[in-house]
Amino acid sequence: MIKKGKAWKFGDDISTDHIAPGRLFHLRTNLPELAKHVLEDADPEFASKMSIGDFVVAGNNFGLGSSREHAPQVIKIAGVNAVLAKSFARIFFRNAINIGLLAITCDTDRINQGDELELDLLKGVIQNKTQGTEIEMTPLPDVMIKILNDGGLAKHVEKYGDFQLV
Numbered sequence: 001m002i003k004k005g006k007a008w009k010f011g012d013d014i015s016t017d018h019i020a021p022g023r024l025f026h027l028r029t030n031l032p033e034l035a036k037h038v039l040e041d042a043d044p045e046f047a048s049k050m051s052i053g054d055f056v057v058a059g060n061n062f063g064l065g066s067s068r069e070h071a072p073q074v075i076k077i078a079g080v081n082a083v084l085a086k087s088f089a090r091i092f093f094r095n096a097i098n099i100g101l102l103a104i105t106c107d108t109d110r111i112n113q114g115d116e117l118e119l120d121l122l123k124g125v126i127q128n129k130t131q132g133t134e135i136e137m138t139p140l141p142d143v144m145i146k147i148l149n150d151g152g153l154a155k156h157v158e159k160y161g162d163f164q165l166v
Contacts, residue, residue: 012059016071035077052079063092072096100152106137
């Protein structure tokens with residue numbers, strides 16, 4: 001699986017409130033509308049300037065805060081290819097995989113805002129086309145790749161039945 005897009009760079013400790021602003025809690029039942037505001041508390045221009053297929057690139061502890069699934073859902077609905085971070089809050093990572101959002105752990109220091117990236121999930125590398133460099137990523141287990149390919153855990157269970165992780 002190869003994914004291509006532009007990097008949108010964020011720092012450390014991007015919380016679920018940065019991702020899905022808590023002040024817009026009234027939109028929690030209208031996720032496509034909430035997705036129009038994705039990450040606006042971290043970068044007010046992100047939602048309006050990002051393109052479908054771009055990457056969110058962050059530092060440590062991405063997705064800390066509440067256990068709401070809204071955060072990874074609005075990232076996915078906005079059309080982000082994947083979130084690349086040095087580390088993730090555990091509940092965010094779990095929720096991302098469960099809803100079918102690719103979350104990759106890697107060294108993001110060598111990725112700059114606007115860099116063109118190509119992620120090769122099978123090879124476990126991210127090519128920074130802008131800089132001509134390659135970054136290794138922590139590979140995902142096969143079962144997680146299957147869950148992602150199926151569109152998330154619920155769709156995976158619909159396809160294979162309860163708790164069958166083929």
